[in-house]
Amino acid sequence: MIKNDLFLRAAKGEKVERVPIWLMRQAGRILPQYRALRNKLSGFKELVETPELACEVTLQPVDELGVDAAIIFSDILVIPEAMGLSYEMVEKKGPFFPKTVQTLEDVERLKIAEAQDIGYTLEAIKLTKKELNGRIPLIGFAGAPWTIFAYMIEGSGSKTFSKAKAKLYQNPELSHALLEKITQSTIVYLKGQIAAGADLVQVFDSWAGILTPTQYRTFAFPYIQKICDAIEEVPMTVFAKGAYFAREAVGQLDCAVVGVDWNMDIAKTRALVGANKTLQGNLDPCQLYAPTAEIKKATLDMLQQFGGQRHIANLGHGVYPDTPLDGVRCFIDTVQEWQVMSDV
Amino acid sequence: MIKNDLFLRAAKGEKVERVPIWLMRQAGRILPQYRALRNKLSGFKELVETPELACEVTLQPVDELGVDAAIIFSDILVIPEAMGLSYEMVEKKGPFFPKTVQTLEDVERLKIAEAQDIGYTLEAIKLTKKELNGRIPLIGFAGAPWTIFAYMIEGSGSKTFSKAKAKLYQNPELSHALLEKITQSTIVYLKGQIAAGADLVQVFDSWAGILTPTQYRTFAFPYIQKICDAIEEVPMTVFAKGAYFAREAVGQLDCAVVGVDWNMDIAKTRALVGANKTLQGNLDPCQLYAPTAEIKKATLDMLQQFGGQRHIANLGHGVYPDTPLDGVRCFIDTVQEWQVMSDV
Numbered sequence: 157m158i159k160n161d162l163f164l165r166a167a168k169g170e171k172v173e174r175v176p177i178w179l180m181r182q183a184g185r186i187l188p189q190y191r192a193l194r195n196k197l198s199g200f201k202e203l204v205e206t207p208e209l210a211c212e213v214t215l216q217p218v219d220e221l222g223v224d225a226a227i228i229f230s231d232i233l234v235i236p237e238a239m240g241l242s243y244e245m246v247e248k249k250g251p252f253f254p255k256t257v258q259t260l261e262d263v264e265r266l267k268i269a270e271a272q273d274i275g276y277t278l279e280a281i282k283l284t285k286k287e288l289n290g291r292i293p294l295i296g297f298a299g300a301p302w303t304i305f306a307y308m309i310e311g312s313g314s315k316t317f318s319k320a321k322a323k324l325y326q327n328p329e330l331s332h333a334l335l336e337k338i339t340q341s342t343i344v345y346l347k348g349q350i351a352a353g354a355d356l357v358q359v360f361d362s363w364a365g366i367l368t369p370t371q372y373r374t375f376a377f378p379y380i381q382k383i384c385d386a387i388e389e390v391p392m393t394v395f396a397k398g399a400y401f402a403r404e405a406v407g408q409l410d411c412a413v414v415g416v417d418w419n420m421d422i423a424k425t426r427a428l429v430g431a432n433k434t435l436q437g438n439l440d441p442c443q444l445y446a447p448t449a450e451i452k453k454a455t456l457d458m459l460q461q462f463g464g465q466r467h468i469a470n471l472g473h474g475v476y477p478d479t480p481l482d483g484v485r486c487f488i489d490t491v492q493e494w495q496v497m498s499d500v
Numbered sequence: 501m502i503k504n505d506l507f508l509r510a511a512k513g514e515k516v517e518r519v520p521i522w523l524m525r526q527a528g529r530i531l532p533q534y535r536a537l538r539n540k541l542s543g544f545k546e547l548v549e550t551p552e553l554a555c556e557v558t559l560q561p562v563d564e565l566g567v568d569a570a571i572i573f574s575d576i577l578v579i580p581e582a583m584g585l586s587y588e589m590v591e592k593k594g595p596f597f598p599k600t601v602q603t604l605e606d607v608e609r610l611k612i613a614e615a616q617d618i619g620y621t622l623e624a625i626k627l628t629k630k631e632l633n634g635r636i637p638l639i640g641f642a643g644a645p646w647t648i649f650a651y652m653i654e655g656s657g658s659k660t661f662s663k664a665k666a667k668l669y670q671n672p673e674l675s676h677a678l679l680e681k682i683t684q685s686t687i688v689y690l691k692g693q694i695a696a697g698a699d700l701v702q703v704f705d706s707w708a709g710i711l712t713p714t715q716y717r718t719f720a721f722p723y724i725q726k727i728c729d730a731i732e733e734v735p736m737t738v739f740a741k742g743a744y745f746a747r748e749a750v751g752q753l754d755c756a757v758v759g760v761d762w763n764m765d766i767a768k769t770r771a772l773v774g775a776n777k778t779l780q781g782n783l784d785p786c787q788l789y790a791p792t793a794e795i796k797k798a799t800l801d802m803l804q805q806f807g808g809q810r811h812i813a814n815l816g817h818g819v820y821p822d823t824p825l826d827g828v829r830c831f832i833d834t835v836q837e838w839q840v841m842s843d844v
Binding site: 315316318321322324325326365366367368369371398400401418419420421440441442443445446447450476478 | 659660662665666668669670709710711712713715742744745762763764765784785786787789790791794820822
């Protein structure tokens with residue numbers, strides 16, 4: 157049904173003739189088409205909440221860059237909004253929550269999201285599936301419970317998320333109650349995305365790396381595990397950025413793919429995660445600022461280290477908005493021209 | 501000569517009857533005395549550049565908290581300034597360099613710092629040694645070459661330091677030339693601090709954790725190594741924050757103490773660094789927001805994991821400015837009341 161299904165086959169651990177590639181944040185500011193559209197709109201949320209526009213932006217990198225998977229254009233913060241905690245996206249500053257969660261009563265006032273609360277993204281997925289017409293798979297996504305929790309307590313981005321981390325220490329009861337509600341909402345949302353057509357779902361734990369190993373075990377891992385256990389319909393990817401100390405645990409999750417950031421040594425990560433997962437990553441996003449000859453060299457080196465099978469090529473983090481398109485193209489082309497050197 | 505020399509004895513690997521403790525950023529906003537003094541001044545740099553004031557602020561946590569070591573109040577960015585690249589400290593925003601380094605000519609225009617260029621800090625050390633009158637040791641410090649480089653290229657703080665990292669990829673020649681000049685300046689500066697009375701010097705590689713393992717090996721490690729090899733007069737501490745992938749390499753450096761951040765598992769870090777270093781750290785700074793019973797429990801757990809010898813207690817990062825003093829005191833008291841359970 158899907159013409160280029162390399163991404164899904166690699167995710168499931170089936171043998172592939174070449175390594176598939178997509179880029180985190182590929183639908184975004186790196187593309188002039190995106191910037192042109194964005195400049196005509198009132199704000200970022202208009203793009204997220206208008207299915208036709210989200211669909212258009214999702215397809216831009218597919219047409220322009222020839223990636224092997226599309227990822228629906230949305231934002232991880234649609235979940236808090238659907239739970240009753242709305243946010244604003246402040247230009248050049250990032251997300252801002254006028255109200256934050258501070259007490260157990262605040263948690264109790266929040267609802268568990270229903271799929272229809274995020275109907276705009278589900279509609280965008282349906283539209284995109286139709287427009288893709290089976291060319292490549294479509295990825296759905298959500299933030300991991302700890303990362304969503306961090307924004308709901310802190311109220312904005314932060315270098316340290318010290319308020320959110322302090323809450324874990326100060327009020328474990330509140331923390332678990334909120335994490336549980338986020339988890340239930342996320343499961344509903346991901347199942348909605350799958351029903352709408354998502355071929356794989358990825359959970360981004362963007363702030364996993366600032367937790368202590370004990371905090372990760374107590375407040376992050378159990379909730380990701382619940383999500384992994386609940387999602388049986390399609391393969392799932394878990395990307396716990398920076399949580400190098402949790403790689404063995406993440407390898408035990410019931411998910412198909414594990415994200416690898418650029419700090420992580422590839423061979424060590426494989427040893428810790430185990431042989432039964434597909435690894436996704438991990439070129440340094442800054443590598444794409446280099447001259448193309450250097451990008452090519454680094455990409456080939458990465459491909460060889462991953463070994464060709466059970467690998468989905470990507471950056472180790474979202475592509476930075478000012479990355480030159482020539483660098484992005486060189487990365488994608490190098491991966492797509494590289495033939496797996498095994499007897500498939 | 502020093503009455504309470506626990507810190508120095510632990511640094512050198514000598515047996516101690518109890519674990520010494522100090523806090524990164526102990527001289528700063530956590531103390532009301534500091535905030536009161538700071539509010540009377542024109543700016544942060546006045547404090548750094550006036551020896552009497554730097555001395556006063558250095559002594560505040562010694563008198564107020566009873567820590568086992570003082571650290572001279574200064575800033576890692578005095579080095580770029582001494583090399584000819586001045587910076588401003590913008591209230592609530594952090595450092596800002598009106599001019600940054602972009603070309604090889606920019607590097608060539610910079611000088612190698614002489615001790616007298618940072619005479620104010622050396623003078624502050626002399627004053628502080630006099631005022632301490634042998635009560636506890638005094639720590640000198642500098643930024644690691646990569647971290648200083650990052651600010652000189654980027655021009656300010658950054659979540660990603662993508663401009664600085666891009667420069668490593670785009671222009672290795674410029675990068676090595678600048679790193680070499682920073683290294684030579686840092687050696688001169690640290691030797692000046694030692695001559696002025698510093699009993700140990702610590703090198704902070706605050707941004708080590710955003711490098712790839714290859715970049716760390718190429719652009720960070722060799723320059724720290726040069727500094728370690730050049731400093732023979734007093735013990736040295738290397739704190740490569742976030743560079744978990746480099747712990748084995750850091751263990752090979754000719755330094756006495758290795759800093760450990762709160763992400764790092766203590767037993768694994770000891771195994772990677774080896775038995776011949778003293779480890780310094782590593783309580784999560786956010787732990788100090790918890791109720792004191794929890795702080796005590798976490799501190800005792802940390803002490804037991806480090807095992808009592810070859811350990812200097814500290815946080816895994818600088819103390820956050822809004823940390824309650826009761827939490828800080830509980831941490832310090834718990835360490836100082838804990839008796840090492842071995843036959844010393």
